[in-house]
Every structure is written in C-alpha cells, then in structure tokens.
Amino acid sequence: xxxxxxxxxxxxxxxxxxxxxxxxxxxxxxxxxxxxxxxxxxxxxxxxxxxxxxxxxxxxxxxxxxxxxxxxxxxxxxxxxxxxxxxxxxxxxxxxxxxxxxxxxxxxxxxxxxxxx
Amino acid sequence: xxxxxxxxxxxxxxxxxxxxxxxxxxxxxxxxxxxxxxxxxxxxxxxxxxxxxxxxxxxxxxxxxxxxxxxxxxxxxxxxxxxxxxxxxxxxxxxxxxxxxxxxxxxxxxxxx
Numbered sequence: 548x549x550x551x552x553x554x555x556x557x558x559x560x561x562x563x564x565x566x567x568x569x570x571x572x573x574x575x576x577x578x579x580x581x582x583x584x585x586x587x588x589x590x591x592x593x594x595x596x597x598x599x600x601x602x603x604x605x606x607x608x609x610x611x612x613x614x615x616x617x618x619x620x621x622x623x624x625x626x627x628x629x630x631x632x633x634x635x636x637x638x639x640x641x642x643x644x645x646x647x648x649x650x651x652x653x654x655x656x657x658x659x660x661x662x663x664x
Numbered sequence: 665x666x667x668x669x670x671x672x673x674x675x676x677x678x679x680x681x682x683x684x685x686x687x688x689x690x691x692x693x694x695x696x697x698x699x700x701x702x703x704x705x706x707x708x709x710x711x712x713x714x715x716x717x718x719x720x721x722x723x724x725x726x727x728x729x730x731x732x733x734x735x736x737x738x739x740x741x742x743x744x745x746x747x748x749x750x751x752x753x754x755x756x757x758x759x760x761x762x763x764x765x766x767x768x769x770x771x772x773x774x775x776x777x
Contacts, residue, residue, distance in 0.1 A: 589752065589769035590770075591767075595764070605764065649695075650696070650765045652713070653700075653765065655709065656707050658705070
C-alpha cells in the first residue's frame with residue numbers, strides 16, 4: 548500500500564544547480580500537487596495538475612517547473628536552485644480535482660528535504 | 665490580512681487535558697473545513713472534515729465551524745502523548761473550478777505524560 552512516494556528524501560544542492568524531485572502515486576488519483584513547507588509560513592502551493600497533460604500554477608511557482616505525462620507521476624523541477632528554495636517539499640494527490648471548492652482528502656508523501664547552499 | 669490565521673503556538677499540555685485549537689479566516693466563500701495532523705518528519709494526514717457550519721465528532725476529536733464568526737476549532741478530549749503533532753487547519757470553497765486548499769501555518773502540540 549504505497550500511496551504517494553517521493554524521492555529523494557534528502558538532497559543538498561549548490562546554488563545554480565538543477566534537479567528534479569520525483570513524485571509517484573498508485574491510487575489512480577486525477578489531482579496532484581506540490582507544496583513547500585517553511586517555518587512560520589505553513590504549506591504553500593507551488594504547482595498542481597488536474598489530470599495528465601494539464602498543469603497550473605499555485606501560490607509560489609517561480610523557479611519551479613512541472614509536467615504531467617502520466618496519471619501516476621508528477622515531477623517537480625528546480626531550474627536553477629537558490630538558497631531561498633531551501634525547504635521541505637510535499638507532493639499530494641486526491642481523487643477529486645477541485646471543483647466548486649472541495650478538493651477531497653489530500654494524501655501526502657513523506658516529504659523531500661532540500662538544502663541549497 | 666492572510667486568508668487563514670492560526671495561533672502559532674507551540675502548545676504544551678499535560679496528558680488528559682482538553683485541547684482547543686483554533687483558526688480564523690477572512691474569505692466568506694470558504695465552505696469546506698479540514699484539520700490535518702502532521703507527525704514529525706512525516707506528511708500531513710487528514711484528521712477531520714466538515715462542510716459548512718456545525719459540529720462533527722470522531723472519538724476524542726470534535727471539529728466546530730462557526731461561519732458567522734469565520735472561526736473553526738478542533739477539540740481534543742483526554743489528550744494523549746500520541747496526539748503530539750502539528751495540527752493544520754485547511755479550507756476551500758468558492759472561486760469556481762480548480763478552487764484550491766488554503767492552509768493555516770500550523771500549531772505544534774506537545775502532550776506531556
């Protein structure tokens with residue numbers, strides 16, 4: 548019963564490097580999203596997808612790129628890492644695309660802890 | 665003013681205490697109200713979900729929504745050390761299609777044995 552799987556769990560980058568955080572879910576969920584969690588800031592939505600081939604920006608999209616070629620996978624790319632992107636990143640999915648307000652229960656991965664030096 | 669405000673805490677209580685966690689919000693279009701629990705170094709998981717105003721009870725947990733005051737609460741009765749976690753309120757509603765979830769910043773609760 549895997550649920551939402553994120554890799555890697557920990558990563559250290561140097562400023563300017565690029566990398567991809569992987570997210571996979573085995574629940575056949577249409578909706579997938581990426582959040583970052585910072586002390587005192589809570590969870591902030593970076594990008595989300597309501598189905599394969601459809602993505603949209605969240606609250607803090609700058610510096611990140613996403614694509615959704617399959618229902619299962621939703622990778623998050625950091626194009627040129629900056630110290631401000633040091634954070635814990637969570638991928639989440641639900642069976643309900645947000646329509647009329649209800650997102651359905653969000654299932655979260657265990658997080659990817661990124662440090663940018 | 666942020667859309668969702670949550671007391672920053674942290675909060676420390678003795679085992680057996682009644683805990684009250686609260687959030688206020690400014691967007692009157694919010695209709696769906698949730699509480700997520702997050703253990704240390706884990707992802708959040710849904711604890712309670714309420715639609716519109718009213719109360720909902722699940723074991724030792726009670727969620728209350730007062731839309732007239734734009735105020736939601738989570739009560740934990742007979743708190744246990746296993747309840748030690750960060751609690752995040754979350755809300756959504758209005759704004760048409762692709763309405764997104766807005767989270768509070770979370771409050772860290774510690775229940776002392």
